[in-house]
Amino acid sequence: MMTGMSLGKSFESVLDAAKLGADWAWAVLYGEIAGPVMGFFRSRGLADPEEAAGDVFFELARGLADFEGTEESFRTFVFAIAYRRLLVENRFSTRRSRTLLADRVLDRLQADVDVIGVVSAPDIPREVVRAFSMLTPEQRDVLSLRIVAGLSVEQVGEVLNRGVKKVKSLQRRGMARVRAQISQVDEGFSYES
């Protein structure tokens, strides 16, 4: 279930090689993080997750020389870049995102909700999209980073520049809201549709 990296002991040598500009090392790192990064962007409704992921990798390549740390902290580093990219996207493309998502999501949900930053993957069950759309942006941030990116509470706190207590609170309240939405659906509904 967790989407954490699994390079283990080889991480250090891969990182060193990537810092030297070795193609193979970057391919290994991308193989580990590209999926979660793009999944994170999908969960936040970006129209072009691949393009956003490319931007993240570009920034990563620029800043990797200054990075020192473990595999876990590397993941935090990557998603801190991804989160900044998301903020930039939201800031400069609000109108475009609103239009795209309004067309795509509101038609499906037929509900007057804030749809900025909700799941954009077409194969996700609509009830999940609906439940996610009912969360506040902060709750979406936390749940996306916790579930999709596979970060710990502490790592999420670092990425969002929030305390652990606040992250836990947002996680609890977000999950409570999702649970409440689930209770509203018809009996017999299955998310595994």
Place this chain on the structure above:
Amino acid sequence: MKVDTPLRDGMWSELIDRDLNLLIEGKPPLNEDLAPLGSFVVSLCELADVPVSPEFVRDHAAKAAANVQLVKSANANSRLTSSRRLALALRRRVGAAATSLMMIVGMTGVAWAADSAVPGDWNYGIDRALEVVGIGAGGTAERLGELAVSRGEDVPGKSVSASARNPEARQNDLSDVSGLEHATATVVSIGSGSQNGNEIREGVSRLLEFLASIGEIDGQAVAEYARHLRSAQESSDSHLPEDAGKPAETGKPAETGKSG
């Protein structure tokens, strides 16, 4: 929107984070009421499981590797520029330090050579002049005190050099020695007007240069030079009080402008 939920109010505040962590890790929660959230978590996790094409990875890996090389190259150039800048600054400072050192060595050498001069020697005037400003013997403060006394402003506890004690007696005596001494006193008075020891040393340095340029010690010429120094200083330093540093008269130390 009011949400109708079978969960008791306050249940979520009691929910331990452990259950949520179990859910997120894909394990069944201890509280059965949370079990339906498992499907939600699975659906979100699937977003990250979308396979990434090898072409995408290869393409971006190559770009990133090239980008790293670019950054390294830029950093190297930046370091090179910095080192060049540092080298230039260092060269400039070393040059300035060397010049200062040469001046100090030169002046010290002159002072050392003149220190043992006796009346009649070519450098006796320099010896006396340097004594006035405290180079080679005594300190600047002490010499300034001597000059103050020479102007009738007695400074208790300070020794007074014989040459400064009775300048009136040498009013018309423009021998080489007294001319030099007078010129040096003028330099001191200029410097003491601004309370700046560096100006005194600079003035002495210019005086020595002048002496070197004329090739021999000529009391009249030195006195003239002192007057020139005084007038140049006054024209460039108009902010001094009106009574500060009147032009030096022949054979007479200049006014310093200091009030006793």
